[in-house]
Amino acid sequence: MKMTIRWFGKLDSIPLSFIKQIPGVSGVVTSLMDIPVGEVWEMDQVQKLGEVCKGANLECEVIESVNIHEDIKLGLPNRDKYIENYAETMKNLHNIGIKVICYNFMPVLDWARSTLFYDLPDSSSTMYFDNDVVMNITLDELAAMYRKESYRYEMPGWEPERMKKVNETIAQYGGMTEEKYWENIKYFLDAIIPFAEKYDIKMAIHPDDPPWPIFGLPRLITCRNNIRRFLDLNKSPYNGITLCTGSLGANSANDIPALVKEFSKEGRIHFAHIRNLKFESEKSFYESAHYEKAGSLPIFDIVEAFYDAGFDGYIRPDHGRMIWGEINRAGYGLYDRALGSQYLLGIWNALERLKK
Numbered sequence: 001m002k003m004t005i006r007w008f009g010k011l012d013s014i015p016l017s018f019i020k021q022i023p024g025v026s027g028v029v030t031s032l033m034d035i036p037v038g039e040v041w042e043m044d045q046v047q048k049l050g051e052v053c054k055g056a057n058l059e060c061e062v063i064e065s066v067n068i069h070e071d072i073k074l075g076l077p078n079r080d081k082y083i084e085n086y087a088e089t090m091k092n093l094h095n096i097g098i099k100v101i102c103y104n105f106m107p108v109l110d111w112a113r114s115t116l117f118y119d120l121p122d123s124s125s126t127m128y129f130d131n132d133v134v135m136n137i138t139l140d141e142l143a144a145m146y147r148k149e150s151y152r153y154e155m156p157g158w159e160p161e162r163m164k165k166v167n168e169t170i171a172q173y174g175g176m177t178e179e180k181y182w183e184n185i186k187y188f189l190d191a192i193i194p195f196a197e198k199y200d201i202k203m204a205i206h207p208d209d210p211p212w213p214i215f216g217l218p219r220l221i222t223c224r225n226n227i228r229r230f231l232d233l234n235k236s237p238y239n240g241i242t243l244c245t246g247s248l249g250a251n252s253a254n255d256i257p258a259l260v261k262e263f264s265k266e267g268r269i270h271f272a273h274i275r276n277l278k279f280e281s282e283k284s285f286y287e288s289a290h291y292e293k294a295g296s297l298p299i300f301d302i303v304e305a306f307y308d309a310g311f312d313g314y315i316r317p318d319h320g321r322m323i324w325g326e327i328n329r330a331g332y333g334l335y336d337r338a339l340g341s342q343y344l345l346g347i348w349n350a351l352e353r354l355k356k
């Protein structure tokens with residue numbers, strides 16, 4: 001297992017030298033957020049990114065995300081051109097030693113929350129999801145809330161370029177059925193996985209967050225059976241998943257330790273995002289500290305399931321709270337994620353001792 005921290009490249013205010021000071025963290029998970037979706041990540045840009053990380057003595061082996069152009073998701077005739085670009089990007093990423101690409105296939109949007117900075121009684125703040133709010137708000141209203149609340153940090157999945165044409169894109173999904181969407185994802189996998197094999201890059205799809213339809217758009221990567229269906233679409237071990245505990249865990253019917261056991265044993269989990277949630281009702285929760293007792297998810301059992309499976313992929317502490325007066329990109333401050341990494345490493349360390 002390799003413990004990593006997400007770093008937003010030149011859009012991140014956290015210096016790599018600070019990340020390097022977190023014990024047990026071997027590398028960063030990063031991306032080139034400023035390249036418009038669908039364009040090739042050119043060799044010189046990719047090389048620079050790798051050099052910056054390696055210059056700070058941090059490994060750079062995971063990219064999150066190389067986003068998928070909407071024409072691929074929609075199955076439009078132009079998709080082959082964007083798939084070619086994607087493969088070209090993979091070739092360049094291979095040249096700097098990238099081992100895993102995390103991506104998602106959520107239509108139009110990425111993840112969604114109803115509040116970015118929800119105040120907790122201990123005067124920390126955190127992200128909140130209230131399904132009633134999201135079901136009764138327009139996308140424009142939600143995007144406006146993000147712009148207002150985000151301290152001008154660009155939020156992954158809510159990039160200004162994406163938001164500019166969001167209504168137009170949503171309109172293109174009129175009539176899109178789940179079955180058609182499954183076909184489109186299979187088309188993408190069958191085209192891309194041979195390149196993943198060639199370049200030795202594991203593809204790790206991120207689950208849909210939340211794992212149910214919002215804004216009337218289909219969602220696929222939501223539960224055990226759909227993950228099984230996804231993995232069966234293309235059976236190469238290079239076609240795998242990012243196990244995100246917070247995304248899948250938002251549906252309490254998902255048994256996360258069981259998912260880890262099943263899919264890790266088969267070598268299909270390449271990357272894990274571990275975060276905790278505290279439910280306030282069936283479909284509302286806030287993102288709590290990683291510490292198991294602070295939230296509702298069985299964090300210990302999840303880490304133990306990875307340990308028992310001999311997991312040798314990458315883990316990163318996912319979304320943290322804002323603590324100690326930090327002002328930063330929602331979910332991605334330094335302090336609480338650093339604490340989270342130490343908690344997860346502590347569990348791992350104890351398991352190593354006790355189970356040897």
Ligand code: DNO
Pocket residue numbers: 064065102103104110111156157206273331
């Ligand atoms: C949110 C993240 C997602 C994730 C993408 C992967 O904080 O977990 O934006 O990076 O869905 O493509």
